[in-house]
Amino acid sequence: MSWTIGEVTVHRVDEIEFPAATGPWLLPGATAEVVSGEDWLHPDFADGGAIRLHSHSFAFEKDGMKILVDTGVGNGKTRANPAWNDLDTGYLDALTAAGFAPDEVDLVLLTHLHTDHVGWNTREEDGEWVPTFASARHVTSRAEREFWAAYEMDGPRRQMFEDSVLPVQRAGLLDLVDVPADGMEIVSGVRLLPTPGHTPGHVSIELTSSGETALITGDAVHHPVQFAHPEIGASVDIDPAESEKTRRRLLAELADSGALVLGTHFAPPTGGRLVPHGSGYRLAERP
Numbered sequence: 001m002s003w004t005i006g007e008v009t010v011h012r013v014d015e016i017e018f019p020a021a022t023g024p025w026l027l028p029g030a031t032a033e034v035v036s037g038e039d040w041l042h043p044d045f046a047d048g049g050a051i052r053l054h055s056h057s058f059a060f061e062k063d064g065m066k067i068l069v070d071t072g073v074g075n076g077k078t079r080a081n082p083a084w085n086d087l088d089t090g091y092l093d094a095l096t097a098a099g100f101a102p103d104e105v106d107l108v109l110l111t112h113l114h115t116d117h118v119g120w121n122t123r124e125e126d127g128e129w130v131p132t133f134a135s136a137r138h139v140t141s142r143a144e145r146e147f148w149a150a151y152e153m154d155g156p157r158r159q160m161f162e163d164s165v166l167p168v169q170r171a172g173l174l175d176l177v178d179v180p181a182d183g184m185e186i187v188s189g190v191r192l193l194p195t196p197g198h199t200p201g202h203v204s205i206e207l208t209s210s211g212e213t214a215l216i217t218g219d220a221v222h223h224p225v226q227f228a229h230p231e232i233g234a235s236v237d238i239d240p241a242e243s244e245k246t247r248r249r250l251l252a253e254l255a256d257s258g259a260l261v262l263g264t265h266f267a268p269p270t271g272g273r274l275v276p277h278g279s280g281y282r283l284a285e286r287p
Contacts, residue, residue: 006209015055015072023051029232052267065106074119080156105133110140111218142176144201195220197243214260227281
């Protein structure tokens with residue numbers, strides 16, 4: 001699955017579909033009644049009253065650089081969530097088939113440091129977790145890393161940092177950047193936009209080429225039901241009020257601009273543009 005934005009092609013690189021039980025846990029406000037009441041979510045984004053959620057990355061080339069946005073759950077990792085524990089997927093084969101072999105990736109953009117966004121930062125070799133993208137600069141916001149450095153983490157989260165974040169940091173590949181309120185251009189036409197709330201240093205990724213724009217949401221939006229009901233937040237939002245405030249601002253900007261929206265956890269067709277719908281928005285096909 002891919003999209004063309006100006007002169008850039010963005011590829012979706014699949015990892016897994018989350019089990020149905022993920023929806024009620026992650027977005028408890030997305031009840032069966034709410035979801036069933038939004039006909040436009042069916043059949044792609046919901047099955048009856050149950051929402052569908054996926055894990056995937058986005059990959060594209062810009063100015064001669066091969067860029068990857070978020071790295072999923074990863075293989076062979078010990079995780080508290082049974083759906084993420086000790087995975088064995090063909091993610092790297094899919095990434096290579098899309099033209100982004102691990103040793104060719106130049107830049108990894110991490111929207112935030114949650115388990116299902118950093119997993120393929122590393123892979124196991126001879127009993128050690130080593131960087132998967134050994135030639136790549138891994139970029140995340142300084143606010144994000146500093147928050148977790150001061151946060152009293154439970155065992156599973158400490159384990160995630162130990163196997164998926166710290167090996168990249170120890171290798172000198174983690175680049176922490178200060179992202180101002182109006183965003184930061186990391187490569188020509190590629191901007192980090194602060195979208196805090198889910199985590200304090202969360203960023204979304206804006207891509208512009210030849211007058212066209214796309215936005216990769218990260219977890220500022222987990223599922224299209226939040227377009228129609230932006231008050232629905234995630235159970236793991238660090239600051240739920242800030243998350244909703246960010247989401248409402250972001251959705252208004254996206255609807256006004258007509259930008260292509262690419263959801264980091266959206267089931268296929270994954271992308272579209274926002275149009276008014278009731279008191280909120282819905283996702284429509286790109287014109």
